[in-house]
Amino acid sequence: GIQVEQSPPDLILQEGANSTLRCNFSDSVNNLQWFHQNPWGQLINLFYIPSGTKQNGRLSATTVATERYSLLYISSSQTTDSGVYFCAVELRGTYKYIFGTGTRLKVLA
Amino acid sequence: NAGVTQTPKFRVLKTGQSMTLLCAQDMNHEYMYWYRQDPGMGLRLIHYSVGEGTTAKGEVPDGYNVSRLKKQNFLLGLESAAPSQTSVYFCASSYPGGYNEQFFGPGTRLTVL
DSSP states (O other): OOOEEEEOSEEEEETTOOEEEEEEESSOEEEEEEEEEOTTOOEEEEEEOSSEEEEETTEEEEEEGGGTEEEEEEOSOOGGGOEEEEEEEEETTSSOEEEOOOEEEEEEO | OOOEEEEOSEEEEOTTOOEEEEEEESSOOSEEEEEEEOTTSOEEEEEEEEETTEEEEOSSOTTOEEEOSSTTEEEEEESSOOGGGOEEEEEEEEOOSSOOOEEEOOOEEEEEO
C-alpha cells in the first residue's frame, strides 16, 4: 500500500524561528491535507492542498503532486504552534485518507 | 453549527463489555469516517461511509462494526472490547467530489481494562 512519510519526526525551535516540514507519499493521490494536533488532542485543519501553493498568515504549504511531496512552512514560530503536524493523503480512486507519521514540534519561549 | 460532535468524550470498559460511540455532523456531509489514534502515532482508518446506508472497511476494521442509518450520524460499535482497543477514537466527515476536505470531531478517549 501507499507509504506516507513525514520529516523530521521531531523538531525543537526557538520562538521566532522558521521551519519546513515535509510529507512524501509513494503513489499518486487525489487530495492532501495538513493538520495541526494541539496539545489537547484537537485536530485543526490547516490546508487542503492537492496541488499548488497556499498561504494562511504565518503558514504556507506547497504540494508538487507529480513529484509526490508536500511542504509546510511555518514562519516566525510561536509557542502556540507546538504540537504534532500531520499530512493525510486521499488514495486515488477511493474515498480513504491515509495519515503520515507526523512531525512533533516544540517551540520554546 | 456544531460541526462534528462525538459522544461520549471518555469511557472506561472492562474486557468483554460492549459499547457504541456516536458521531454526529450538521454540515450535510455525505462521507463519514472513524479513525483510531494510538499513543505517539498517526491516525488509522477503521471504517468509513460514503452515504446513508453504506459502510466500508478501512485499514484496521477487525473488532469493530459500524452503521449509518441516518446521513448525519455514524455509529462505531465494539461488541467485545479488548485491551488492544484502548485508544483515542476520532470521527470525521467530508463533502464528496473534487473538494473532499475532512473535518474532525474532538475525539473519544477509550480505556479497556
